[in-house]
Amino acid sequence: MSGRGLHRLRERARQDDGVAIVAAVSVAMLVGMLALAIVAVAVYETRATGRDRARSVAVAAAEARVDKLIASIQATAPASLPCGQLTDSFTLAADSVDRTATVTYYDAAGAEVPCGSLATTRLAQAAIRTTADTGPIVGTQPAERTVETLVRLNPSFGNDLDKAIFGNAGVRLANQANIYGQNGQPDADVYTNGDVYCSNNQHFFGSLIAQGQIRLENTCTIEVDAHARTGITATNPGVTINGRALVSSGNISLGPAKLGQQARASGTVSGNVCSTSGKCVGGQSVPAPATATFPILNWNATTQSEWAANGYTTVVTFPRTGFACGWYNGPNLVGRDGKSKSLNGKADGVGAWMYANAWKLTGPTILVSTCTDKVTLQGVDVAINDNLAIFAKGGMTFSNQTQIYATTSIHRNLYLIQPYDSVSAPGSCGDGISLDNQVTVQNTVDVLMYSPCSIRKANNTEHYGQIYAGGTATIDNRLEMYYQPLPVWGVQSATSSVEYYNLEILYKRENA
Incomplete structure (x- = not known):
């Protein structure tokens, strides 16, 4: 190749080097921009995820506080009921939660009852409102959620x-009786110092307690226990005892009846349910039913x-x-x-x-x-x-x-x-x-x-x-x-x- 041809090739190579530098710089800038975009998206998504988590934590914390106050009211004497503004704090993983709860009581006329008068006033309703705050995530507002509830209060009196x-001499139910407890609770107990006879289509949302015997025929359902002194007899597959069958001085004969927990007696225990190991236990020392005068x-x-x-x-x-x-x-x-x-x-x-x-x-x-x-x-x-x-x-x-x-x-x-x-x-x-x-x-x-x-x-x-x-x-x-x-x-x-x-x-x- 002549000297002139070599010179031209060298000149073209120098020109290509300039283009490559520009291209390389452009690619680097594009990659940098993409990286920045990815980082920005990642930061945004992290904040959004954190924000959503904080919201979920806040609403769960507020509802948990409401539920705890509901349980506290139901288990507390009137003079010690939670009342007014109540605050607490706790840490859950990365979140620090502050909660403010307000409990307000009302009488039957709808008037607000002061906290100092709870023991001397018949209460009818309680309003509970709890706000939970998880604190701010960098670059965001605090996650704050409020849960509120209104409950009706039904008094249970301290009497015999x-x-x-x-x-006292016996309880006899011939046909179609439903004995419901308070507010759906299985607390409607039936007691006798004699015998209980359930003849047909009864449902007891509580326990049957007899110092004599309990006889269950046709369709009878007991949501809690059947506790008798001298015996329990069930004669129909429609009989259901969802709790225990207990006899302190006699036998239990369940026949085709259904039993939720265990049958225990001082004497013998028989019935279809006894095919399940441990379901029926005889020859035991069973406490007598509590006596009520x-x-x-x-x-x-x-x-x-x-x-x-x-x-x-x-x-x-x-x-x-x-x-x-x-x-x-x-x-x-x-x-x-x-x-x-x-x-x-x-x-x-x-x-x-x-x-x-x-x-x-x-x-x-x-x-x-x-x-x-x-x-x-x-x-x-x-x-x-x-x-x-x-x-x-x-x-x-x-x-x-x-x-x-x-x-x-x-x-x-x-x-x-x-x-x-x-x-x-x-x-x-x-x-x-x-x-x-x-x-x-x-x-x-x-x-x-x-x-x-x-x-x-x-x-x-x-x-x-x-x-x-x-x-x-x-x-x-x-x-x-x-x-x-x-x-x-x-x-x-x-x-x-x-x-x-x-x-x-x-x-x-x-x-x-």
Whole structure:
């Protein structure tokens, strides 16, 4: 190649070197820009992920604080309830969480109750609001979340009358009965110093406790325990005991029944469920059922003073002018509906007075009947405007589509009491109180039925409250019962104080 050709090649190479440098610099700049973009995206995503995590931690921390306060309220005596503004802090992994909770209580009228008055005021609702703050992540605002709830408070009283049904001589349920606990809880216990007979289609949301035997036929479901002294017998595959079957001085025969936990007896244990190892254990030392003595509630000056000390200062005594013992045969009376109605042959003197006056009560009231005749309502609706206690020497009988209801949405207590000292032979005196043929009580009226004699409820009835029979408590047909303990005064060892509150959650939500 000539010298001129070599010179041209060298000149072109020098020109290509310049282009390569420019290209290399451009590629380096592009890679740098991409790297910066990747780093920026990574930083953004890290912050976003951290922010999302912080939000999740905040809402979980707020809800956890609300749940803890709910549990605390349900397990705490009124004087020690958490109240007002409460703060706490904790560290979870990389997050430091500060929480501020506010607990506010309200009475039945909706008025706020000061923290210092919780022990002396009947509470109806509690509002809980908790805000959790996880602190800021660099370059972001703090993650703050608020959870709030409103709960209804149902009082549980510290007294001896703590059973849903107490039949001193026995409990007999013939057909279709559902005994529900408080707020869905399995606490509607049924107790007797005699025997329990469940004949058909009953569901107990609590335990059956008998000093005698428990006999379960057809479809009977017990959500907790069946605990008897002398024996338990089940004869149908529709029988279910979701808790334990316990007998301290006898045998257990479960047949084809279902059992959730274990059957233990001092004698023998048999049944289909015993094919599962460890399910049935006989020849054991089994504790006897805890003994409960039928409470004594008399009507006397001491009882009256105790009720008066708790607001029942108005006492109306029968017989009285216009409302004698026996059937009412007076002029027409005007009830809450404003209509004049003849009650001749439909009510006794006390029942007639209730129809005409209970809807106008201005405070807790006691009706005392010294008549040997029963307080009677036959197809007569009664509205009550305040708490009402009836102490009737002759007992009571309501029937023929009688309805009892409150004049407002505020819960009222109705006490149907035949005093213990009104009969000469408690437990052997027939039916002291009977509710027959579609007697309906509105769900805003809680009823305690107490008699030293037997108590019978029959044919399509509802009941919110308790039944205490010194004889046999008999449910003939179709009872829907919702256990609600009522405060009682004048009973041996009973107190009127609220022991704790059961909670019903009305709502729980995040509030942004």
